[in-house]
Amino acid sequence: MLDTSKSxxxxxxxxxxxxxxxxxxxxxxxxxxxxxxxxxxxxxxxxLARTMPFRRAHWLTAKPVSPASGVTKSMFGxxxxxxxxxxxxxxxxxxxxxxxPEIHAELTRFxxxxxxxxxxxxxxxxxxxxxxxxxxxxxxxxxxxxxxxRVLQCDAAIAVQQxxxxxxxxxxxxxxxAKLITTRTWWSFPTKSASEADLxxxxxxxxxxxxxxxxxKFFFYLSDVDADAGPHVYVxxxxxxxxLKHQLTLLVGHSAEDVLSYYGEENAMTLTGxxxxxxxxxxxxxxxxxxxxxxxxxMMEIGFGVSKPSKRRYHGEPVIR
Numbered sequence: 001m002l003d004t005s006k007s008x009x010x011x012x013x014x015x016x017x018x019x020x021x022x023x024x025x026x027x028x029x030x031x032x033x034x035x036x037x038x039x040x041x042x043x044x045x046x047x048l049a050r051t052m053p054f055r056r057a058h059w060l061t062a063k064p065v066s067p068a069s070g071v072t073k074s075m076f077g078x079x080x081x082x083x084x085x086x087x088x089x090x091x092x093x094x095x096x097x098x099x100x101p102e103i104h105a106e107l108t109r110f111x112x113x114x115x116x117x118x119x120x121x122x123x124x125x126x127x128x129x130x131x132x133x134x135x136x137x138x139x140x141x142x143x144x145x146x147x148x149x150r151v152l153q154c155d156a157a158i159a160v161q162q163x164x165x166x167x168x169x170x171x172x173x174x175x176x177x178a179k180l181i182t183t184r185t186w187w188s189f190p191t192k193s194a195s196e197a198d199l200x201x202x203x204x205x206x207x208x209x210x211x212x213x214x215x216x217k218f219f220f221y222l223s224d225v226d227a228d229a230g231p232h233v234y235v236x237x238x239x240x241x242x243x244l245k246h247q248l249t250l251l252v253g254h255s256a257e258d259v260l261s262y263y264g265e266e267n268a269m270t271l272t273g274x275x276x277x278x279x280x281x282x283x284x285x286x287x288x289x290x291x292x293x294x295x296x297x298x299m300m301e302i303g304f305g306v307s308k309p310s311k312r313r314y315h316g317e318p319v320i321r
Contacts (some may be wrong), residue, residue: 002095002273039308049213053246055284058213062175074165075100081165084280085172088216092239093269094169097278099160100221104157104276107185107222109132111298114153116145116187128187128296135191138233145187151300157183161302166218169280170304172215181212185222188230190292206254208237210265212305220278222298225270230292235259236267238265239285259286310317 037044047052076097087094099107111128117143118124118134122165126134128145135142151157160166161183170178209215225231243262246254260268263286272280282289 001099002271002277002279004095004269004271030179041307045213045307046210049210050208050242050252053240054233055213058254062214063177065129065171065176072164075103076165077158079165081168081172088169088173088280088282089240091236093236093279093281094280095271095277096129097218097220099276099278101276103156103159104220104222107154107160107220107300108275108298109287110151110154110156111138111147111185111222113186114147114150116147118142118145120144120146122148128189128298129185131189131296141191143189145189145192146239147185151183151185154185157185157300160220160300161319166280166302166304170216173216173282174304177306178214178304179306179309180302181215181305181309182301185298187287187299188289188292188297188299190294190296205253206233206256206288207288208238208286210252211283212304212307215283215303216280217283217304218278218280218302220300221273221275223296224275224301225272227270228293228299229272229295230297231270231272233290234271234281235263235286236269237285238263238267239282254286256319 029060032046035046049058079096084094113127115125115127118126118140124134124138124142126137126142126145131142131145142304160181167178167180211219219232223229238259241263
């Protein structure tokens with residue numbers, strides 16, 4: 001089970017305070033240009049989906065859920081998708097998902113036995129258990145290791161992304177047109193040598209996602225996650241209200257003081273839990289990852305959206321067709 005205790009995000013963010021926002025935006029310009037060339041509809045989404053009037057207008061176009069969208073034989077038991085969707089609409093997050101032991105075991109084995117790519121760079125390839133050696137070998141600080149499209153070689157990952165409960169929750173929340181967009185697994189590594197430039201490439205700051213007009217992300221811890229293993233932090237209720245200055249800026253990342261002074265420090269949830277525990281959130285709500293201090297964290301994400309899938313994403317997640 002997940003522990004959703006109150007966080008101390010100001011302290012967590014201080015650990016990972018990084019470079020300026022303009023530098024981070026400049027680093028992502030090539031990604032944005034690729035998105036625009038691939039799909040011109042990306043630009044109005046990127047500019048307007050951050051504003052509540054346009055966002056609410058888009059939600060009005062959601063297709064009704066088919067009566068035949070009931071859940072059968074889910075690996076997650078008898079959770080009702082309507083209940084999960086109702087909680088998501090209220091708070092932006094729903095906990096209580098648990099992977100079956102055999103699925104979790106296969107995913108964990110995959111994570112250890114499959115080479116990952118450090119810091120989103122394919123030239124930095126190594127096994128997670130060889131992280132310390134990889135940092136010495138490459139002469140680089142390595143904070144993360146993504147498996148990219150290799151996750152599609154894992155039968156357990158395919159089983160999770162195709163589970164009828166996940167699909168039903170997505171349709172009840174996003175609308176009948178909801179579709180699977182991304183699947184990824186990645187490691188977060190503790191390191192003593194991270195610079196501000198290294199940290200600026202990670203998500204150690206409150207931010208919201210703008211991958212689509214409407215999106216839902218399922219997360220599963222594949223290793224035990226305590227306060228020192230990089231727990232996820234989510235600000236409840238921040239998905240359906242937005243401070244005006246957070247709408248009228250191209251920046252998606254904001255300081256903890258700025259976010260919590262408006263959305264309420266009491267609404268910040270730090271999600272810790274045993275391996276196999278999971279949750280689903282509306283990523284338009286403010287959230288952040290935190291730095292793994294002592295032990296590495298293995299995590300899985302399944303993303304649903306409503307628009308045409310991109311051939312590539314900033315995080316390098318594969319597209320499921």
